[in-house]
Amino acid sequence: MELGSLQDNSQATFSLTDEDHTLANSLRFTLNQDPRVSFCGYSIPHPSDARVNIRVQTTGDSAREVLKDSCQDLMLMCEHVRSTFDQAILEFKSKDGLKSMKI
Numbered sequence: 001m002e003l004g005s006l007q008d009n010s011q012a013t014f015s016l017t018d019e020d021h022t023l024a025n026s027l028r029f030t031l032n033q034d035p036r037v038s039f040c041g042y043s044i045p046h047p048s049d050a051r052v053n054i055r056v057q058t059t060g061d062s063a064r065e066v067l068k069d070s071c072q073d074l075m076l077m078c079e080h081v082r083s084t085f086d087q088a089i090l091e092f093k094s095k096d097g098l099k100s101m102k103i
Helices: 023-035 063-096
Strands: 002-004 009-019 037-043 051-056
Touching: 002 063, 009 063, 023 051, 023 063, 051 063
Parallel strands: none
Antiparallel strands: 002 009, 009 051, 037 051
C-alpha cells in the first residue's frame, strides 16, 4: 500500500505486509545508493505486527519508480551473491575439498 500525495509524487510511504527488518534494511541500503533519493528510512510500527513502513523522498522523480528500481537492483544483487556462492561450492567440490576435510 502506498501513502502519499496526489500533488507531489516525489515522496511517499510504502507499507509492506508480511515483511521485517531483513527486506526493509536491504531496501533502505539500495535506496540510499540511488542519487535520486534525498531521504529513505523505515519503521516497524509494532513488533507483533508483520508490517514495515518505508519512507522515500526523491529529488523530483516518482518515489514509486525509484522504489521499483531499487527492488530490481536488490534482486540483481541477490542473484549475483547466489551465483557466486554456487560457483564457489562447485569449485570446492571439484578440488576434492570434501575429501581433504577431516570429519
